[in-house]
Amino acid sequence: MWFTKQQFALCGELKQWGLLPRFEAGDIVARGFADLGHEEFQVLPGSKLLSLTAGSVSALQADPTLHFFWIPSVDEVTELLDRAGVACLSCNREDQREWVVQAQHRDSIESHRACSLHEALLRALCAVLKRNYQEA
Numbered sequence: 001m002w003f004t005k006q007q008f009a010l011c012g013e014l015k016q017w018g019l020l021p022r023f024e025a026g027d028i029v030a031r032g033f034a035d036l037g038h039e040e041f042q043v044l045p046g047s048k049l050l051s052l053t054a055g056s057v058s059a060l061q062a063d064p065t066l067h068f069f070w071i072p073s074v075d076e077v078t079e080l081l082d083r084a085g086v087a088c089l090s091c092n093r094e095d096q097r098e099w100v101v102q103a104q105h106r107d108s109i110e111s112h113r114a115c116s117l118h119e120a121l122l123r124a125l126c127a128v129l130k131r132n133y134q135e136a
Contacts, residue, residue: 003030003071006114008038010122011071017129019080021070023047023060028071040071077121084128091117105131 003011008030015021021029027043041049047060061067072080081088081103089102089109101112101120105128112123 003038003040004115004119005037007071007116007119007122008032010119010126012069013126014122014129015069017126017133019070019072019125019129021065021068022072023064023068028052028073029064029068030071031067031069041068072122074118074121077118077125081121081125081128084125084132086124086128088121088124091120103128 011030012032023029023043025043025045028040029043029049030038030040032038039054040052042052043060044050044057049058049060050056051058078088085105087104089104090100091102092100094100098113098115099117099120101117101124103110103112103124110124110127112120112127114120114123
């Protein structure tokens with residue numbers, strides 16, 4: 001699966017707000033390069049990574065949390081939102097162009113817009129984790 005620059009940026013930001021990368025078989029992780037963009041990997045059994053760009057397999061580094069961030073799937077983002085106490089009130093597609101996710105966290109309701117449902121949900125999760133991080 002190919003992700004947009006915005007999705008990579010949001011997942012990198014999620015790490016900043018406390019969402020550590022997960023390295024279970026089947027997970028998708030990525031790392032950024034200063035001027036080259038991002039490279040995505042699928043975690044394989046036996047602590048190996050499959051580059052989804054180059055197709056090469058490499059061993060997982062000693063401390064992979066330093067360089068990698070996790071790209072949770074739509075289902076995983078939904079589960080993370082649920083665990084954070086967020087109720088997804090609606091997910092709608094507007095004008096065949098944009099997804100709008102309406103989420104309630106505590107007593108506030110926010111709308112998050114993006115070109116994909118995945119990105120809209122990532123935006124909602126990022127807003128909640130950032131708020132929780134800043135309050136802690």
